[in-house]
Amino acid sequence: MVPTNYYVILSAILFGLGVFAFIFKRNVITIFMSIELMLNAVNLAFVAFSQALGKLDGQVFVLFVIVVAAAEAAVGLGIIILIARNRQTLNVERVDLLKL
Amino acid sequence: MHSLFATKDDLYITLAKVCVLLFVVLTVNAYLTWFERKVVAHIQSRWGPHRVGPHGLLQPLADGLKFFFKEDPTPAGVDKFVYHLAPLLALALALTSIALIPFGPDPIRWHGHDIYLGIAPLNLNVGILALFAITALGVYGVALAGWSSNSKYPLLGGLRSSAQMISYELTLTMSVVGVLLMAGSFNLRDIIDAQARHPERGILGWNVWPQILGFFCFFTAAVAETNRVPFDLPEAESELVAGFHTEYASFKFAMFFIAEYTSMITVSCLCTIMFFGGWLSPFPASWTFTHYLPSVILIPSGLWVIMDGFHYETLFGRIVLPGIGTAITALGLALIVLPHQYNEFIQAPFWFLSKVLLFLFVYVWMRGTLPRFRYDQLMAFGWKLLLPASIVNVILTSFVILAKMQWGHP
């Protein structure tokens, strides 16, 4: 068996990389993807602890997280399409005006 | 998961099975193209391929050689990595999904090992989910091929395919829920066993009768998932000049081709397993005389091939066709003459293959008959008709199961 520590540390690393991508990337879509990366990292920790504690709550939570991520993707990508349509750019630095 | 390979022998057996399945699938693929061209040709009152070999039987070989020796250009301005990755991805995923299909119930005993037909482990508890997972990834092959080609028509094809796949995957998944509720398991073997609960009913015990709505939703969605007529919008020849694979030539094109035909076979296997009783015989278990049906079919068709071969125009055909016919007849005779256990063993694969062939024929038949959907019709059909129908099927099935549990019918 793989110790639960390993999974949690991997989860921490992935979450950190997600945070870094969120700060560093400039394309709205990629920024959105880094949020998904963070959610995935959290899911890994959930499943690891669920397995370690011998309870299924963690796995049920992962399902909820996935569902929420799907809802978020639908709305978020709708907003991104609107941004691209109105500003002709996907770079977040060029989307800094409240009014056109 | 960890006990996948208990011993080294198991590892070798699995490797051998992979090789055999790969060979069989690729050969069947090749002859599926021949079968398709012949059937479509006869639907359209043509002869189909008949130049290479007797009845065009060597045509797949010639096509294969052609794919190998054509020039393989990489168009300018493509995204090289993704352009080369896309066909590999499509082929790999298609071949992986067929590895999860079980082909027969009983193991072959060989030097103390039980060798089951099919590569997937017996206790693969998420069988059908794993298959859907692999199919779900299959869309990337098409979408990425379209995007990376740096060309208008492929891009449109890629866009169409990703939208189409997302839409029809919902129906595909919802429509099997009824079957899963009835079987109480994701395991493909359990699903077939659940249809054999009443062996005296034979064909009437199959899932297709209580799940007729689910079956139509599933088959339609599956045809859409495999990008076949009438849902072949991603590669529509007449509008998009072959769509996502316009810029692919030679072996990379062949990879898409093989991937598409392999997923056709997978879908036919799945339909057979989920709705048509897998390897179960359509006759009640007490009718043991039907066990001679394989021989009864094989011997006359073998004799017919021999007769046909004697009149063939070319000398090559006059030698080869009677040879094939003799082999088929001999196989049919052997099943009668040899000890009973061989005949028993052949039953399951025989029925499984017959049903799969039937579905492949339906695929080709549809290609020869139906016109292509328009894009808006495709979306409206998927979202407004198929998806609600599959949800209604789930609700009806669960109510019936609940009622049976409440009032205690077996």
Place this chain on the structure above:
Amino acid sequence: MTAPLLVFFLLAALAVIGAVSLILQKHPIHSALSLIVVMVALAGLYLLMGAEFVAAVQIIVYGGAIMVLFVFVIMLLNAGVEEHTSLSKLAGPPGLLLVVALAAFVAATIAKSGAGVQAAAQTGALSSTKGISEMVFKDFVYPFELTSFLILVAILGAVVLAQREKS
């Protein structure tokens, strides 16, 4: 080194490489592909832990639906290579610092309380699918209904957003 540990390190390396590649790639499609690699690697890790159902759902929903939606939008908007201004390059070093601090903090916390967690890690695989369904439809039925409501709202929101204004 035992076989599961080896598989773990392989998949973990794949996941980390995918995540790093998400950051380094310039084109959004390449970033999306990297993220898909991460997700498939995570699904493999779930399988390793015996959480088969979650692994399948991870690939079907994340890999097969959400990421396809991303790829679709990238293709639809014809997103080009990302451009970086001097301001955004400035965000790199502090961000890296933050990430290292975060990872170190989590690692330290685990190292402090790790013994207890590690000891319990031997329960073995649970029969997950049935147990999960019982929990979702019995213990978590209100959250479940709430999520379905959330999805409904999200669908409506997406439709309203994507609708072209009548002019």
